[in-house]
Amino acid sequence: MIIFMSSSAAGSPSHRRAWWPTVMGWAALACSYFVAVPVFGVLSPVTWTMAYLGWLGAILGPAYGALRSARIRGLTPTVMWWCLWVVLAVAILTMLRPPVLTVDDLYQRHRADLDQLAAEYRAEGIGEDRALPLRLRFLAVDGQAHLRCTSRDPDRGCGVYLMLWQDWRAEAGFGIAYFPVRPNSEVRITTASGDSGGPTRELGKGWWLVE
Structure with missing residues (x-):
């Protein structure tokens, strides 16, 4: 079942504060893996920095949204929606593994x-x-x-x-x-x-x- 966030919930200040790091995190990840890796290389500090900032935003952003929603409204579909984003980010990170700076x-x-x-x-x-x-x-x-x-x-x-x-x-x-x-x-x-x-x-x- 796909859970959608209501427009009122998505527009609340607390959710806007969670949305920004989430969106920016996924954007940084896309740039890291599809732009920085081909241009700067697998072991580049540029690639490493972009990837780590991306993973932080992709995981901590929705985690913050879930905690804020649970604190204000209790266990709601909005909380579950945020949790799904956390699970998705962690699953992809587990498969790809965090980036590194040395060949060893x-x-x-x-x-x-x-x-x-x-x-x-x-x-x-x-x-x-x-x-x-x-x-x-x-x-x-x-x-x-x-x-x-x-x-x-x-x-x-x-x-x-x-x-x-x-x-x-x-x-x-x-x-x-x-x-x-x-x-x-x-x-x-x-x-x-x-x-x-x-x-x-x-x-x-x-x-x-x-x-």
């Missing part, structure tokens, strides 16, 4: 999903570039898992690559990649349209920082 934190926070992606690659389930599942979609600036191979040693250099940052001209970039076989120092893969890089540090279970 990113790996640790999404380790289970990244291990699952690696297992799918080993089972030959990723034979070409493809869109990441929704829970991992914003771990790459383009939302894709790229199949990357080095021409020098294809047996050791092939892996799946997630692009964490790319400049606006696509001349430089870095990311993380999974290699089923430990790569050697000669492995180079494409990190942007005009750039290539090699694995510099292992994050865990075959995942490497590539820059």
Whole structure:
């Protein structure tokens, strides 16, 4: 059942004070994930700040509205309406996980999903570039898992690559990649349209920082 807020309730001063952070929070989230991630990168302080401010507004705004409504009118459909917004925001945050600023934190926070992606690659389930599942979609600036191979040693250099940052001209970039076989120092893969890089540090279970 969908619960709608009455026009009189929505127009009350207390609900206007709750509406503003809620609307601004969701707007900040949209800008963070759909604008800041592609432009500034996954680990950018700009992306991190916008996302955290967005989640604060999206959760605390309706929580404040629910508390104010319950205090003034008791348990009403308006309170339930606000609570649904809180539950929705928390559910999405739980699926996407809070943003991070370092590649090590990113790996640790999404380790289970990244291990699952690696297992799918080993089972030959990723034979070409493809869109990441929704829970991992914003771990790459383009939302894709790229199949990357080095021409020098294809047996050791092939892996799946997630692009964490790319400049606006696509001349430089870095990311993380999974290699089923430990790569050697000669492995180079494409990190942007005009750039290539090699694995510099292992994050865990075959995942490497590539820059």
